[in-house]
Amino acid sequence: MRLVAEKVCVDRGGRRIVDSVDFTLVDGEALILSGPNGAGKSTLLRAIAGLLPLAAGALSLDGEADEIAAALHYVGHAEGMKPALTVRENLDFWSSFLARGDAGAGLAPADALGAFGLAHVIDIPAGYLSAGQKRRVALARLLVAPRPIWLLDEPTTALDVRAQAALAAVMARHRAGGGVVLAATHSPVGLENAGELKLGTVA
Amino acid sequence: MKSPLAALFVREFAIARRIGGSGSMGVVFMLMLVTILPFAIGPDLNLLRRIGPAILWIAALLAMLLGLDRLFQADFEDGSLDQLQLGATPLEFVVLVKCLAHWMTTALPLVIAAPLFGVLMAQEAAAMLGIGVSLLVGTPALTFIGAVGAAATVSLRRGGLLMALLVLPLCIPALIFGVSAATAASGGTIPFATPLAILAALTLAAGALCPFAAAALLRRLGE
Numbered sequence: 001m002r003l004v005a006e007k008v009c010v011d012r013g014g015r016r017i018v019d020s021v022d023f024t025l026v027d028g029e030a031l032i033l034s035g036p037n038g039a040g041k042s043t044l045l046r047a048i049a050g051l052l053p054l055a056a057g058a059l060s061l062d063g064e065a066d067e068i069a070a071a072l073h074y075v076g077h078a079e080g081m082k083p084a085l086t087v088r089e090n091l092d093f094w095s096s097f098l099a100r101g102d103a104g105a106g107l108a109p110a111d112a113l114g115a116f117g118l119a120h121v122i123d124i125p126a127g128y129l130s131a132g133q134k135r136r137v138a139l140a141r142l143l144v145a146p147r148p149i150w151l152l153d154e155p156t157t158a159l160d161v162r163a164q165a166a167l168a169a170v171m172a173r174h175r176a177g178g179g180v181v182l183a184a185t186h187s188p189v190g191l192e193n194a195g196e197l198k199l200g201t202v203a
Numbered sequence: 204m205k206s207p208l209a210a211l212f213v214r215e216f217a218i219a220r221r222i223g224g225s226g227s228m229g230v231v232f233m234l235m236l237v238t239i240l241p242f243a244i245g246p247d248l249n250l251l252r253r254i255g256p257a258i259l260w261i262a263a264l265l266a267m268l269l270g271l272d273r274l275f276q277a278d279f280e281d282g283s284l285d286q287l288q289l290g291a292t293p294l295e296f297v298v299l300v301k302c303l304a305h306w307m308t309t310a311l312p313l314v315i316a317a318p319l320f321g322v323l324m325a326q327e328a329a330a331m332l333g334i335g336v337s338l339l340v341g342t343p344a345l346t347f348i349g350a351v352g353a354a355a356t357v358s359l360r361r362g363g364l365l366m367a368l369l370v371l372p373l374c375i376p377a378l379i380f381g382v383s384a385a386t387a388a389s390g391g392t393i394p395f396a397t398p399l400a401i402l403a404a405l406t407l408a409a410g411a412l413c414p415f416a417a418a419a420l421l422r423r424l425g426e
Contacts, residue, residue, distance in 0.1 A: 046425065049285070051285055070291045074285060076282055077282070078285070080281060082281065084217075085218060089217065096209075096210035097290050098286070098289065141286075
């Protein structure tokens with residue numbers, strides 16, 4: 001697997017936020033996007049996910065431009081969990097909806113939550129969870145539907161030290177299995193041997 | 204493992220049931236309108252009988268607009284809409300399934316309740332049946348058209364009124380032929396099937412076109 005970005009530019013509100021970014025990621029590699037607030041880290045991740053249009057440049061996965069969205073997970077600031085449904089129902093839904101036929105089955109919701117030390121909340125409505133717990137449930141979504149590319153936007157926000165360690169372990173396992181991780185972050189997230197892409201300041 | 208769209212349908216249904224109110228709110232709104240109207244118009248049974256189908260259709264139309272602005276808004280706010288775009292399923296089908304689930308939870312109670320409320324409007328049995336059938340055939344068109352308005356106003360905090368303004372003119376054909384079919388059921392010169400066939404055509408056309416329009420609007424949200 002080979003994810004390539006060539007001279008990617010993204011505009012928002014008439015201003016160029018991401019200007020001519022290049023990177024190449026192959027099996028098991030990780031890339032940390034760093035830069036001050038407003039540098040375009042989240043914008044770049046959303047553009048890779050196909051949620052924002054590219055103003056210029058190109059993204060490709062193994063030479064194909066169309067296959068990217070269905071091959072990636074995006075964990076953004078909003079968790080994508082329905083407060084009225086239990087954690088299990090939420091994860092079951094995303095497991096069915098985001099599954100890819102060729103990628104094999106993911107973990108059961110209980111096991112995915114267990115990886116983040118959260119198995120005890122599985123039958124609680126998601127609306128009752130704390131910010132850190134919600135974030136961990138969103139991260140558990142990475143495990144219930146296997147996809148090779150993980151885009152993580154500030155994944156450690158609201159996480160305690162143990163959950164950060166669990167996330168680091170989960171990411172290490174994902175990379176060992178040939179997956180790639182792109183993380184936008186201000187603090188260390190526990191990605192070893194990761195490349196770093198510094199995004200510039202916006203005037 | 205369920206198919207993605209079946210899972211989406213079950214989820215929408217479960218949310219509507221868990222939160223509650225989506226179906227009963229419309230029915231209560233319709234009941235209020237129908238109860239209050241005879242007091243305002245006066246005890247003229249012939250007049251009530253004549254305008255009854257139109258009043259019930261207007262009540263159903265407005266009741267459906269009540270909750271429709273939330274169709275995509277909740278998903279937009281909690282980030283689900285981003286995830287729904289990452290699935291292998293085209294967004295058009297996602298919109299279609301969301302519309303079907305929304306119709307079953309909000310419009311179907313109206314379709315069932317409207318003929319019963321016909322009693323308050325002095326409707327005969329044939330007219331009640333006509334109202335029920337015309338609403339059953341016509342309300343899906345309102346949901347599909349409303350979905351386009353809901354997609355256009357999804358990022359606006361108070362988009363409900365704007366959505367109604369956008370959507371109401373497009374709903375007028377369905378209203379005209381819906382009322383026409385409901386009235387034809389209790390006699391008159393037009394056969395019942397003629398306006399009903401046009402109403403069915405409107406629903407089918409809306410079902411074929413509106414998911415594409417709504418999905419296109421949702422995809423352009425980021426711009």
